[in-house]
Amino acid sequence: MATAWAGIGELVTNDRTHPEGDGSALGIITDAAVVEEGGQIVWVGARRRMPEADERRDLGGRAVIPSFVDSHSHLVFAGDRSAEFTARMTGEPYDGGGIAVSMAATRAATDDELRALLGARIAELRAQGTGVVEIKSGYGLDVPNEARALRIAREFTEETTFLGAHVVPPEFRGSATGRDDYLDLVCGEMLTACAPYARWIDVFCEPNSAFAFTGEESERVLRAGLAAGLEVRVHGNQLGPGPGAELAVALGAASVDHCTFLSDADVDALAGSATVATFLPGVEFSTRSPYPDVRRLLDAGATVALASDCNPGTCYSSSIPFAIAVAVRDMGMTPVEALLAATVGAAKSLRRNDIGVLQVGARADLTVLDAPSYLHLAYRPGVPIARKLA
Ligand SMILES: N=CN[C@@H](CCC(=O)O)C(=O)O
Ligand SMILES: [Zn+2]
Secondary structure, eight states: OEEEEEEEEEEEOOOTTOTTSOSSTTOEEEEEEEEEETTEEEEEEEGGGOOOOSEEEEOTTOEEEEOEEEOOBOOOOOSOOHHHHHHHHTTOOOOSTTHHHHHHHHHHSOHHHHHHHHHHHHHHHHTTTEEEEOEEOOSOOSHHHHHHHHHHHHTTOSOEEEEEESSOOGGGSSSTTHHHHHHHHIIIIIHHHHGGGOSEEEEEEOTTSSSSBOHHHHHHHHHHHHHTTOEEEEEESSSSSOSHHHHHHHTTOSEEEEOOSOOHHHHHHHHTSSOEEEEOHHHHHHHTOOOOOHHHHHHHTOOEEEOOOBBTTTBOOOOHHHHHHHHHHHHOOOHHHHHHIIIIIHHHHTTOSSSSSOSTTSBOOEEEESSSSTTHHHHSTTOOOEEEOO
């Protein structure tokens, strides 16, 4: 059955080539319509030329954009770390140590409890305009619990990421061989159990945290993932300078995420590569940390993405409109750059060209704004104006 969405006052297509668009990177068509059938877009253009459809819905002059692509989240977890957040607001630094708290609560939860928590978080992000979401494991940190997290995440998204190398879990700390023993497990039995449910492998490459992994350790994990048929993404350069971005480029990663502390060489390497630099402004906001210099990457010509990093530790917000507002207000991105980064940029970081864009053949992931223009995403922070159309 074909459904026509008409009465779109401003349609952002992210298709510069549409003949009725304004020729900009956002490919804006005014007084527009979109027709979808079977979950795919079959027609996009000016409303006056709209073809017949089985059903017609009028959006009353609202703006429509491609649904946000959230390319970085940690949604499978139980427990509460609001006290840790509160401590940070009075000066405690973030060091990754709280991940063990979420690990304990996640291991203790039943499958049904985890499924219900994840389902509620997915509903929350859809209600704020997100379509496709990437979901990482990383709060199980043993074989059955990492595999379980990915199996449950797979019920909700095809973009699942094995993050057994999030931190060294407490039971492997404190002995001379503990780190290596844990890495043997991650690269061996855990990878074998998790790979069937994962598209991606990730690692928290962060020599500035005692709990996370060095460049060499991270390379070992990522190469094991590649050998098992997974594709690579990296947590890098979050807490200080480090080897994450360089390693991501060297291994042909789809994305390096955080990018808060990059050297000039990292910026040049990213700009000369296909690796997307993903920024997570909610993390700096919620950890009261300095914002990354996204303009260096944009001006150097790198592909940039924005994502939520929704997780219980560094950013318990699933709102991409919030990330856009912070990126514009505090990181110096223009509203155009921020919207592109949260849609087509994030889609590139997942190596997808069927999402983040509204054109014939793409997925019918449409987000409507209770506003006349996409500019309101940054202009109206904290106001729930975006929602994904069913
Ligand atoms: N940095 C590593 N992982 C998460 C935080 C995880 C946590 O603290 O629970 C992040 O992306 O910020
Ligand atoms: Zn993360």
